Amino acid sequence: MIYLDNAATSFPKPSIVAEAVYKQMTEVGGNAGRSSHQGGLQSGRILYETRCAIAELINCKDPLEISFTLNATEGLNTVIQGSISAGDHVVTTSMEHNSVLRPLVEMESRQVTHSIVWGDREGQINPLDMKKAIQPNTRLMIINHCSNVTGTVQPLGELMKIAREHNLLVLLDASQSCGSLPIDVEALQIDFLAAPGHKALLGPQGTGFLYINKKNKIKALKQGGTGSRSEDLHQPKTIPDYYESGTQNIHGLAGLKAGILFVLENGVDHIHAHEKKIMTQLWEGLSVIQGIQLFGPPPDGCRGSVISFRGKNLDVNQMNYALDITCGISARAGLHCAPLAHQTMGTYPEGTIRFSPGPFTTPEEIHLVLAGVNDIMKELG
Amino acid sequence: MIYLDNAATSFPKPSIVAEAVYKQMTEVGGNAGRSSHQGGLQSGRILYETRCAIAELINCKDPLEISFTLNATEGLNTVIQGSISAGDHVVTTSMEHNSVLRPLVEMESRQVTHSIVWGDREGQINPLDMKKAIQPNTRLMIINHCSNVTGTVQPLGELMKIAREHNLLVLLDASQSCGSLPIDVEALQIDFLAAPGHKALLGPQGTGFLYINKKNKIKALKQGGTGSRSEDLHQPKTIPDYYESGTQNIHGLAGLKAGILFVLENGVDHIHAHEKKIMTQLWEGLSVIQGIQLFGPPPDGCRGSVISFRGKNLDVNQMNYALDITCGISARAGLHCAPLAHQTMGTYPEGTIRFSPGPFTTPEEIHLVLAGVNDIMKELG
Numbered sequence: 102m103i104y105l106d107n108a109a110t111s112f113p114k115p116s117i118v119a120e121a122v123y124k125q126m127t128e129v130g131g132n133a134g135r136s137s138h139q140g141g142l143q144s145g146r147i148l149y150e151t152r153c154a155i156a157e158l159i160n161c162k163d164p165l166e167i168s169f170t171l172n173a174t175e176g177l178n179t180v181i182q183g184s185i186s187a188g189d190h191v192v193t194t195s196m197e198h199n200s201v202l203r204p205l206v207e208m209e210s211r212q213v214t215h216s217i218v219w220g221d222r223e224g225q226i227n228p229l230d231m232k233k234a235i236q237p238n239t240r241l242m243i244i245n246h247c248s249n250v251t252g253t254v255q256p257l258g259e260l261m262k263i264a265r266e267h268n269l270l271v272l273l274d275a276s277q278s279c280g281s282l283p284i285d286v287e288a289l290q291i292d293f294l295a296a297p298g299h300k301a302l303l304g305p306q307g308t309g310f311l312y313i314n315k316k317n318k319i320k321a322l323k324q325g326g327t328g329s330r331s332e333d334l335h336q337p338k339t340i341p342d343y344y345e346s347g348t349q350n351i352h353g354l355a356g357l358k359a360g361i362l363f364v365l366e367n368g369v370d371h372i373h374a375h376e377k378k379i380m381t382q383l384w385e386g387l388s389v390i391q392g393i394q395l396f397g398p399p400p401d402g403c404r405g406s407v408i409s410f411r412g413k414n415l416d417v418n419q420m421n422y423a424l425d426i427t428c429g430i431s432a433r434a435g436l437h438c439a440p441l442a443h444q445t446m447g448t449y450p451e452g453t454i455r456f457s458p459g460p461f462t463t464p465e466e467i468h469l470v471l472a473g474v475n476d477i478m479k480e481l482g
Numbered sequence: 483m484i485y486l487d488n489a490a491t492s493f494p495k496p497s498i499v500a501e502a503v504y505k506q507m508t509e510v511g512g513n514a515g516r517s518s519h520q521g522g523l524q525s526g527r528i529l530y531e532t533r534c535a536i537a538e539l540i541n542c543k544d545p546l547e548i549s550f551t552l553n554a555t556e557g558l559n560t561v562i563q564g565s566i567s568a569g570d571h572v573v574t575t576s577m578e579h580n581s582v583l584r585p586l587v588e589m590e591s592r593q594v595t596h597s598i599v600w601g602d603r604e605g606q607i608n609p610l611d612m613k614k615a616i617q618p619n620t621r622l623m624i625i626n627h628c629s630n631v632t633g634t635v636q637p638l639g640e641l642m643k644i645a646r647e648h649n650l651l652v653l654l655d656a657s658q659s660c661g662s663l664p665i666d667v668e669a670l671q672i673d674f675l676a677a678p679g680h681k682a683l684l685g686p687q688g689t690g691f692l693y694i695n696k697k698n699k700i701k702a703l704k705q706g707g708t709g710s711r712s713e714d715l716h717q718p719k720t721i722p723d724y725y726e727s728g729t730q731n732i733h734g735l736a737g738l739k740a741g742i743l744f745v746l747e748n749g750v751d752h753i754h755a756h757e758k759k760i761m762t763q764l765w766e767g768l769s770v771i772q773g774i775q776l777f778g779p780p781p782d783g784c785r786g787s788v789i790s791f792r793g794k795n796l797d798v799n800q801m802n803y804a805l806d807i808t809c810g811i812s813a814r815a816g817l818h819c820a821p822l823a824h825q826t827m828g829t830y831p832e833g834t835i836r837f838s839p840g841p842f843t844t845p846e847e848i849h850l851v852l853a854g855v856n857d858i859m860k861e862l863g
Contacts, residue, residue, distance in 0.1 A: 102511070102520070102521075104511045104521070106511065106512065106513070106516075106517050106519065106522070109513040109517050109522070112510075112511025112512070112521070113508070113511065114507060114508075119507040119508050122500075122503055122504070122686075123500050126495060126499065126500040126686060126737070127494070127495075127500050129493075130483070130491070130493025131487065131491065131493070131812065132490040132491040135487075135490040135491075136490050136812065136813070136814040137799070137802065137803065137806070137814075138802075138805075138806040138813065139806060139812070140483075140485070140487070140493070140812055141812070170552075171688075171728065171730075171731065172728035172729045172730075173728060174704060174706035174707065175704060175728060178704040178706065178727070199706055199707045199708075199712065199715070200705075200728060202715050203705035203707075204704070204706065206715045206716055207716075299729060299733075305503075305507060305731075305734070306729055306733045306734070307688040307730070307731020307732070307733060307735075308688070309728075322703065322704070323555060323559040323585070324559065324581075324584035324585045324587075325579075325580055325581035325584055325585065326579055326580040326584075327580075331580065331816060331817035331819050331820070331821055331833075332817055332830075333821075334580070334587045334821070335584065335587055336584050336588065346555045346581065347553035347554060347556060347690075348491065348553045348555075348678060348680060348688075349552075349553075349687065350689075350734065351687045351688070352686045352688060352734065353686070353688045353731065353734055354688075418518070421518065422518065424519075425518070425519040425520060431511060431512065431517065431519040431520070431521055431522070432517070432519065433517040433518075433519075435712060436712035437712065438708075438709065438712050439712070440713045440714075449713075450713055452712075
């Protein structure tokens with residue numbers, strides 16, 4: 102099997118990830134913050150060490166600004182539901198995932214409106230268009246750092262400058278970038294960043310985090326037991342307890358810690374350079390196969406490890422099925438939960454096939470993939 | 483180490499649980515509902531099979547009525563925030579966990595009020611008191627099935643009858659019962675049931691579920707990618723997609739499936755009978771140690787596997803520390819995130835020490851525990 106679906110979930114993970122989860126599950130009995138016995142304390146340490154690893158990765162000064170979530174979607178919902186209220190307006194981009202678009206549509210019922218800034222055919226947002234979309238009541242800007250459809254990376258620095266000029270809060274959706282592109286929340290002065298643990302951070306599914314700059318107080322999505330201030334019927338205001346109700350995924354987070362340590366040891370720059378090399382091979386190889394249409398930016402600039410393409414006159418699902426069954430290639434066809442990104446590229450409603458290599462993808466695998474695509478195009482195209 | 487903190491998180495788990503997680507993490511690349519390749523399909527099957535196992539356990543006819551959550555707290559929040567609105571009133575009990583009490587206090591800001599029905603000194607709710615607390619605008623009854631502090635089991639049948647007479651929705655918090663006490667949502671006509679995966683279901687942390695009888699349509703806590711109807715900017719109404727946004731904890735749920743299959747194979751009745759035997763040994767042994775005060779109902783009736791106690795004139799944290807350090811016993815001291823339950827018992831604000839045996843606790847361990855408590859009482863009491 103050749104796995105090119107790292108944008109859905111990374112595979113394989115470094116072996117230390119599953120080993121760390123196994124070890125935590127079989128050797129440690131306890132729940133973080135709930136019990137002061139050895140196992141409870143060790144569980145608490147795992148959470149703290151995972152926070153520290155994330156903080157190091159994104160250059161956040163205080164690890165307590167990191168809250169754990171089930172997935173990136175939960176973090177995005179926390180900010181969208183918790184930082185704005187009736188009468189507020191949000192600006193965002195056409196490259197967003199449904200994890201941003203659907204909460205925004207839902208917020209219309211709470212009298213929160215939004216404007217969508219459309220990217221060019223490669224998914225790139227023009228900062229001037231973003232500026233024009235800002236209204237007097239705009240409070241929040243949501244930016245998709247790296248598209249899960251095209252790998253397009255937005256001009257963060259310029260967008261942040263505009264946001265600061267207009268005193269907007271900024272939520273960065275780093276679902277497709279955290280772990281494979283450098284991010285510095287301090288330097289960029291980002292307010293909120295949501296990311297999953299199971300993609301480029303190479304951790305288990307069921308993990309994710311939300312960075313909330315502590316100058317921002319937003320409403321938590323849930324209330325419940327925190328193991329702290331048990332006597333208080335109000336949710337404790339201390340962070341990260343305020344945002345973390347109920348037992349956290351300590352078993353999974355032990356694995357996430359291992360995944361992030363792998364990323365830190367190898368270096369984001371090194372991982373990005375590897376993926377860029379693979380992407381260039383893939384892009385160049387696909388571009389010379391007759392009947393293949395490529396979408397999104399070419400791999401020479403800064404972009405994520407995602408390629409969208411389709412075979413002319415060929416149903417994307419049929420082609421994806423052939424890739425899986427006849428070539429053993431795992432990819433994803435369709436709209437990738439990002440319908441407006443496909444409208445931006447002109448590939449709506451049929452969508453594309455997406456190849457998303459990861460840190461373990463080899464040039465030999467890409468060689469086989471290109472041969473497989475070539476064969477399918479000859480046979481079916 | 484003798485682990486008596488199963489009410490915080492169960493330990494050990496059956497070996498198949500960590501093995502199932504490890505296997506899923508190392509052998510299957512894919513994300514359920516996101517990709518149609520082999521790994522994506524296998525991931526989807528894991529979710530469905532886990533739903534089926536839960537449905538069998540609680541006698542729910544349609545596995546799609548089961549949604550996955552990060553923990554029980556998320557399920558409780560989903561119902562509390564999503565099933566009632568301004569002007570509504572909720573009735574609940576003094577035995578609730580902060581995962582019910584704190585969301586209810588938060589709902590006061592949305593003009594939702596609540597009344598707390600106090601239990602007797604053993605934590606038992608009198609159904610007549612519950613009946614008296616119902617107001618014309620009462621819409622939801624929340625019942626703690628089994629107390630995490632005293633093991634008290636509420637008279638579900640009688641409470642359900644009252645709820646039906648008053649046309650109330652009923653949310654059962656089965657955090658301390660699901661997997662160790664029989665539950666039949668069909669027979670009881672329960673509307674909602676929330677439970678964690680990492681306690682008596684013997685699954686990993688970061689798993690939980692919410693049963694929503696499909697006759698009830700409530701508002702989801704989050705919106706986002708569901709892998710379904712990608713073109714629709716509104717959250718799909720189909721269940722369970724409507725309630726499950728973003729990547730689920732498939733790795734963890736593979737383990738939860740294994741844990742529930744263990745429970746089903748061994749039988750809830752058998753597990754309950756084992757725990758009852760252990761509890762009786764523990765209760766009887768503690769009751770003859772001088773200076774030990776026991777709280778909650780004696781172990782002869784139907785109760786959960788939790789005992790609260792303290793040593794006369796002895797600080798509970800000091801005693802718990804001695805249990806951990808000198809005897810290697812893992813227990814939990816304090817208020818157990820259930821302050822009103824301690825007020826009910828008369829153990830507020832100092833709390834108690836809680837012993838919570840599990841399916842793997844042996845009579846030999848309890849023998850050692852009793853000797854340890856005896857020694858500590860002699861030395862410190």
